[in-house]
Amino acid sequence: MPKDHEWKTFSEWAKTYGDCIYFHILGQPIVILDSLAAAQDLLNQRSAIYSSRPSLVMAGDLTGFSRGLGLLPYSPRFLSLRRLIHKELTGNMLQKYWPLHEEESRILINKILLDPALFLDSIRHYSGSVILRVAYGYQTAPENDKFLVLAEQVMGAFSLASQPGAWTVDVIPWLRHLPSWIPGMKFKRTAAIWAKLHMQVVDAPFEWALTHQDSSLLVQPNFVSTILSHSPDALSEDDRDLLLWASASLFGGGADTTVAVLSTFFLAMALYPEVQAAAQAELAKVVPSGRLPQLSDRPSLPYIECVMREVLRWKPIAPLGLPHLLTKDDIYRDYDLPAGSIVMVNVWSILRDPLIFPDPEEFRPERFMNDKRALDTVACIFGFGRRACPGVHFAEASMFIAIATALSQCNISDPINSRGERVRNDVEYQTGTISHPEKFRCNITPRVKDGVLKEVSS
Numbered sequence: 001m002p003k004d005h006e007w008k009t010f011s012e013w014a015k016t017y018g019d020c021i022y023f024h025i026l027g028q029p030i031v032i033l034d035s036l037a038a039a040q041d042l043l044n045q046r047s048a049i050y051s052s053r054p055s056l057v058m059a060g061d062l063t064g065f066s067r068g069l070g071l072l073p074y075s076p077r078f079l080s081l082r083r084l085i086h087k088e089l090t091g092n093m094l095q096k097y098w099p100l101h102e103e104e105s106r107i108l109i110n111k112i113l114l115d116p117a118l119f120l121d122s123i124r125h126y127s128g129s130v131i132l133r134v135a136y137g138y139q140t141a142p143e144n145d146k147f148l149v150l151a152e153q154v155m156g157a158f159s160l161a162s163q164p165g166a167w168t169v170d171v172i173p174w175l176r177h178l179p180s181w182i183p184g185m186k187f188k189r190t191a192a193i194w195a196k197l198h199m200q201v202v203d204a205p206f207e208w209a210l211t212h213q214d215s216s217l218l219v220q221p222n223f224v225s226t227i228l229s230h231s232p233d234a235l236s237e238d239d240r241d242l243l244l245w246a247s248a249s250l251f252g253g254g255a256d257t258t259v260a261v262l263s264t265f266f267l268a269m270a271l272y273p274e275v276q277a278a279a280q281a282e283l284a285k286v287v288p289s290g291r292l293p294q295l296s297d298r299p300s301l302p303y304i305e306c307v308m309r310e311v312l313r314w315k316p317i318a319p320l321g322l323p324h325l326l327t328k329d330d331i332y333r334d335y336d337l338p339a340g341s342i343v344m345v346n347v348w349s350i351l352r353d354p355l356i357f358p359d360p361e362e363f364r365p366e367r368f369m370n371d372k373r374a375l376d377t378v379a380c381i382f383g384f385g386r387r388a389c390p391g392v393h394f395a396e397a398s399m400f401i402a403i404a405t406a407l408s409q410c411n412i413s414d415p416i417n418s419r420g421e422r423v424r425n426d427v428e429y430q431t432g433t434i435s436h437p438e439k440f441r442c443n444i445t446p447r448v449k450d451g452v453l454k455e456v457s458s
């Protein structure tokens with residue numbers, strides 16, 4: 001099993017073994033799907049048996065992440081949580097969040113222009129703020145927000161806890177039953193600390209929302225208030241628990257993903273100035289000078305739409321998606337796939353198929369112009385079947401307006417070194433469920449003097 005960037009090794013294996021690769025790790029069967037066709041055949045067409053999640057002892061059971069939607073096995077509780085979230089994040093419900101996206105993206109660009117060197121921190125703040133507002137109606141403080149600081153620590157803990165192969169207890173689950181004072185059981189003490197931290201992140205903003213329903217500090221609309229307004233009576237224990245975990249799942253699913261995508265956007269703009277110029281030219285034609293882009297402009301900005309798709313394709317932030325679990329023996333083509341197999345899709349490899357995306361390492365938004373096959377393929381970044389990302393449309397609105405606002409207000413270019421020379425960014429992406437770029441620098445300058453500042457403060 002490769003130790004890092006597994007998707008690259010799996011992609012090599014696929015050249016030898018084909019698009020449906022099967023192997024064991026200490027008796028655990030694993031299937032890697034390396035083509036869109038195979039992923040759709042199994043995870044979409046046969047979703048009834050490919051929609052559970054493997055149990056991760058360290059990240060799931062011991063630290064409690066398996067109580068949120070993302071790691072929950074297919075079960076009645078999964079269906080209830082998913083229904084609750086789906087209702088709020090699809091169709092007409094989404095438009096009510098447009099003002100939130102617009103306002104937060106202006107705050108983001110404002111922050112970046114005030115302190116360009118900290119643009120990555122500002123992106124992180126933006127992503128967390130959007131989700132805390134939509135989930136709980138909580139408006140974050142500009143600096144050192146108590147919930148964001150806590151969430152940051154938990155994201156770090158999740159990344160470490162869910163690292164494949166890092167924890168012996170994931171392979172030998174009975175180790176969890178040994179007392180924590182025995183040598184070698186340090187993982188139990190670590191898990192206990194993370195579990196406590198995790199519960200604080202789940203409980204604290206939820207308690208805040210419950211106790212601030214009549215407060216002027218609560219920002220509407222938000223998920224918790226909407227659900228509460230449909231339940232005039234006091235919540236039952238079960239309903240309260242569902243709402244608690246549904247709102248926590250929004251946070252878990254939405255915050256880190258958006259950070260990775262927007263960071264990649266800044267990297268791409270610095271590396272491809274001609275793309276940035278073309279996007280800015282499109283904006284100039286559609287958005288009158290003196291006004292900021294709005295989500296209602298989105299249908300008139302097809303090139304920027306393609307820029308967003310290309311950001312998602314060029315550096316897929318979840319290169320292997322989230323693992324699915326096969327719950328019944330199955331036969332695919334000539335293969336027997338046993339129940340209990342962990343099934344992963346090599347999204348990274350699919351989005352580098354040179355037949356659909358020629359010169360895949362190049363950042364070329366126009367590859368999506370009028371190309372339905374390319375558009376259908378890049379959709380795999382949001383997953384498959386009954387587990388596909390329920391936040392997809394919300395995420396797109398949030399990313400689109402942040403990208404359009406950045407393009408309208410900033411010029412982004414390569415960083416400048418102490419000798420005043422431009423330095424080309426050569427950025428590695430991290431191994432992990434969410435693959436972030438390593439820290440990098442950009443040169444960011446305002447395009448319009450005080451343009452954003454005026455609108456945000458008004």
Ligand code: HEM
Pocket residue numbers: 069070071072082085249250251252253254255257258261317318321322323324381382383384385386387388389390391392394395
């Ligand atoms: C660019 C941004 C995003 C990307 C690329 C992304 C991608 C994904 C992927 C690949 C999955 C797993 C799909 C599967 O198992 O087949 C997923 C699940 C999920 N996402 Fe997203 N996501 C993004 C943003 C968001 C946002 C903004 C939210 C919430 C507002 C969200 C909420 C969730 C939830 C709750 C799940 C778990 C679904 C389940 O297990 O049934 N995501 N996402």
